[in-house]
Amino acid sequence: MTLKGQIFAREDLTIDGEVEGTVECHEHRLTIGPNARVQASLKAREIVIHGSIQGNVEAADKIDIKKEAKLVGDIKTSRIVIEDGAYFKGSIDISKSAVPPRPAPAGANQTANSPAPVAAVAASAPSVTK
C-alpha cells in the first residue's frame, strides 16, 4: 500500500511504509522507519531516518541519519548527525537560527512522545493505492 498526499501531523509521527507527497510535522519529531520508502519532502522539528528517502528534508532542530538509511535529497537543519554506513547524496544547509521551543506538555488525550501511525493524522485525504 502506498500513501499519496499531504500529511500534516500535530504530534510525533513514525512512517514505516510507502509514502509519496509531503509530510509536515512542525514542532514534533518525525521518524522514518527501517521499512519506509518515502518519496516526499519532509519538514519537522526533528527527523530521525532509518529507511529510504528521496526528497528534501528540513528540520528546525536536528536530522539524525542512521547507518542503514538512504537519503537522496537536500538537507536543511541546525544540526545533523550521520552514522557511518549511511548513504547520502545531496546538499547540506546548516542554518544557525534559534531552535523553536518544544511545545507545552500535551493534554490528556495526546501522547506527544508516542509516535502515531501515519493514517491517524492525515489532514487531507490521501489517495491510497495498492
Next chain:
Amino acid sequence: MFGSHKTSHSDPAHTPSASTRKSSGLDQVFSSFPPNESQSILDMSGASQANISFITGLGHRLSSDDVIGTMEQCFGTDFLAGQQAAANAQRFLDQTLRFHDDSFDVALVWDALQFLAPPLIDQVIGELLRVVKPGGLMLVFFNADEHASRIPVYNYRIQDQKNLMQVSRSALQRSQFFPNRTVERLFEKAASLKFFLTRDSLREVIVRR
C-alpha cells in the same frame, strides 16, 4: 606532509583499518579560501560526520556524492569488468555529478578516479570541470606505487585542516598507474595542476579549473 601510514597498500587481502596522515593538498585548499566567504564544497567520499562537522563548522556549504558507492551499485564488486558494459557505464554517469554548471568552489574528489578506465574517466573529469566554478579547485589523490595492482579504497575523514583519517573500505584493482604525465593529460583542459610529493603511497594533486 609526511604522514604515518599503517596499511600496506600492496596487500591484496583487504584488512579494514584506519590511519591518519598529514595532507598538504587539503591544507592548501582550505588556506586558499577568501576570509569570511562561504564556499560551496563537494565531498565525493560519501557523507561522514567528520567532514560535515568540519566543513559546515567553518560556515561552508557542503554537498555529498558517494562516487565509490555509486560504482559499487553500478559495477558490482569488479569495477573494471563492470564498467565495460555500456549500460552500466551510462547508469553510473546518470547518477554521478548531477549538478548544475559552476556549482562548486571546491570538489574533494579523493581517490575515486583511480578505479575508472577510459573513456569513463575522461567523461567524469569532463563533468568535474563542468560543475566546478572557473578558478575553482579539485583535490585528487592517486596511489603512487607503480607496481601495485590492487590498492586500498578509502573513505577520507577530515580531522582538521592539515590532517586526514583514511578509513579503508575495500581493496580493488585500479584501472592503471597514474604518473604525473598521465594526470596532466587527463586534466589538460584545466588551468593548472599542482603536485604534492608525499612520503607515503599517495600522490596529492590540486587541479584548478
